[in-house]
Amino acid sequence: MNPAERVLLELQPLLEQFRTAAVETDRSGRLPLSHLRELGRAGIYRLSVPSAQGGYQAPAELLWEVNESLAAACGSTHFVQAQHQGGLGFLLRGHPELLTSSHLDGERLCGVAFAHLRRPESPVRVDTTAGGWIFRGEAPWFSGWGLMDEVVLAGRDEHGQDIYVLVPLEQLEGVALPELSAIQASSTVALRMHDLFVPRRALVLTQTLEEMALRDFRSQLGYTALPLGLVREACRFIQAKSLRQHLQQRAQQLRAKALAWSEQPQEALEIRAEANLLALRAAQAAVVSVGGQANQLAHPANRLLRESSFYFLTQLNGPLREVALEKLVMQDWSGALV
Ligand SMILES: Cc1cc2nc3c(=O)[nH]c(=O)nc-3n(C[C@H](O)[C@H](O)[C@H](O)COP(=O)(O)OP(=O)(O)OC[C@H]3O[C@@H](n4cnc5c(N)ncnc54)[C@H](O)[C@@H]3O)c2cc1C
The missing domain is CATH 2.40.110.10 (Butyryl-CoA Dehydrogenase, subunit A, domain 2)
Structure with missing residues (x-):
């Protein structure tokens, strides 16, 4: 087993721990620092770093699985650790010598x-x-x-x-x-x-700004793993197997498209906006499946609904806003009654 695969294995008990605490974490004002440290000890911050800089250079599929499963377990934990990974990404691109082993171990955030x-x-x-x-x-x-x-x-x-x-x-x-x-x-x-x-x-x-706009497409596509992780979690609350299968199949199609991305900007926007929409629908379906209790802020399905809305805002720029609004308002009216 290579180091990146070992990280995925070591993450499993942490994911369960984060999922169990997700509602409590969500309702608290601040993520426990221990979440970020434990992820560091498991090696997560080394995954996308080249081996020359002390990283594990994980393949895209493994990175995707880590992002999807962590976002499924606890959106807040994923979001905050992703900011640290974003910071490390800037250091790597600009001045790799600023990147220390304390950063990679999660001791310096x-x-x-x-x-x-x-x-x-x-x-x-x-x-x-x-x-x-x-x-x-x-x-x-x-x-x-x-x-x-x-x-x-x-x-x-x-x-x-x-x-x-x-x-x-x-x-x-x-x-x-x-x-x-x-x-x-x-x-x-x-x-x-x-x-x-x-x-x-x-x-x-x-x-x-032009260079930033080009990089935006890549990060908008990469963070498609978050709404797809949410779909995975929402399915836990939906009893009807056929409905779960439909959501899972659609998520699988989007995941495959994202991993085979042709670097074409419009395609990245389409995939991300579709995934956001799928997550919103899956979370709403989870709420409807649960019933009235899901209207309580402390219900996990309620958290998923709020997080699915947030995924429309993160990495939002002009082009993504346009595509997302188009899909939200115009898509799938073909079977409507009137
Ligand atoms: C809870 C939360 C935490 C966040 N944490 C971080 C963080 O840690 N670090 C970080 O860097 N960001 C963070 N963000 C920002 C996030 O990634 C998005 O950038 C943000 O949500 C977009 O909303 P906005 O209101 O800032 O942008 P808006 O003002 O809505 O703009 C979005 C885009 O629309 C376009 N636009 C807006 N106004 C105009 C105009 N007048 N003319 C033409 N185009 C226009 C621009 O392209 C712009 O990028 C966070 C956001 C939230 C909600």
Whole structure:
């Protein structure tokens, strides 16, 4: 058995543990730090890292299975560990020497705050100064406050270039957000910076908005594993075998398409939006199967319904919004009564 396969095996008892605690985790304000540490000890943060950097270079199918099964067990746990993996991905691309074994073991945790760059006006502005940059403004989303040690923070400079830097979180202010409906345990805040000086040595990478848009397609497709994991979990609540089979077959078709992705951007959007829609329907079917009790926030089917709605928002950009809205409103009316 190779190291990546061993990680999958070691994850199994953790997944059961996370699933059992998922409702409690969901209703708490903050994910237990132990979840992130245990995943690190199992080796999950090494899976997508090349062997030259101490990783296990796992094949796409194995990564997919890990993402799907962890998202099925506990959406909040998956979401927060994915932010750390996202942070490590930036370090690897920009400055692999910034990546330490503590990062790979989950002893040092690194979140990300960059989604705001997709807005027409970046709320984080960067001014070049002697020896580095001054960051000003507020990043509207950062998950893992109180859990992470540092953040890959991005802002736009006076030339329209996006600057990504690695910053210890104690240099930033976490601003509480209104209560979230899904993944409350992600400890999501806005990050405020007060004329924050960042030295040049903290630079992770620079990229243009066009480069970011191209990378978006890959991550939108990769995170299709999350809604498909949710479909898997929702099926536990649906008694009718034929209905479960229908959902599972559709999930299998989308999984196969995603794993055989031709790198064509529109195809990535279609697959992701279809998976989001399938998860929403599966979660709603789980709620209907359970009945009135599923209206309680503490019922697992209720959590799935809220998480299925959240999956429409994460990695949301203009093109994904367009395709998702089209499918939500226009698809499958052919058999309607009127
Ligand atoms: C609970 C939660 C936790 C999150 N955690 C993180 C995190 O840890 N790190 C992180 O980086 N992100 C995080 N996000 C952000 C997330 O990945 C999405 O970016 C976000 O949900 C999209 O919603 P929005 O309101 O920020 O964007 P919106 O303002 O709705 O914009 C979405 C997209 O629409 C397009 N758009 C918007 N306005 C215009 C306009 N006027 N003209 C043209 N196009 C436009 C842009 O392409 C934009 O990207 C989190 C989000 C949530 C809800």
